[in-house]
Amino acid sequence: CRRGQADDSFFASTAGFEYTLSGAVSRGMSIGLLMEWLYDQRGEQATTAYDNDLMIGARLGLNDIHGSQALVGLIQDLDSSDTILALEASRRIDDHWKINIESTFILSASKQDTVYSIRDDDNVRFGLFYYF
Numbered sequence: 001c002r003r004g005q006a007d008d009s010f011f012a013s014t015a016g017f018e019y020t021l022s023g024a025v026s027r028g029m030s031i032g033l034l035m036e037w038l039y040d041q042r043g044e045q046a047t048t049a050y051d052n053d054l055m056i057g058a059r060l061g062l063n064d065i066h067g068s069q070a071l072v073g074l075i076q077d078l079d080s081s082d083t084i085l086a087l088e089a090s091r092r093i094d095d096h097w098k099i100n101i102e103s104t105f106i107l108s109a110s111k112q113d114t115v116y117s118i119r120d121d122d123n124v125r126f127g128l129f130y131y132f
Contacts, residue, residue, distance in 0.1 A: 032059035
């Protein structure tokens with residue numbers, strides 16, 4: 001429970017799980033099956049797009065020396081037709097460098113929902129990280 005600027009209290013939470021199937025694709029690889037529920041009691045007054053949403057996804061781990069992995073997730077608003085696709089992938093290049101890519105695509109958005117104003121703002125981010 002949290003109190004907002006107007007001193008009104010509200011409840012928000014995220015709950016989920018990931019179940020990993022080792023060796024499901026081939027020897028050494030693993031697939032993680034994910035599910036999360038995102039909830040905000042404020043509904044349409046929430047400051048987040050995720051007021052009553054369900055995310056299902058899968059993570060592919062190559063379990064190689066470079067820690068290569070990819071994630072795909074589909075987020076569905078349970079109160080409307082809003083759907084978001086999220087993709088992530090990462091891989092270590094060597095002991096000091098890692099490359100990462102993240103993308104978000106709004107597949108559908110209803111006029112009443114928060115994501116409607118950014119419905120044409122799909123994005124892709126690349127990251128190159130140095131660790132020492």
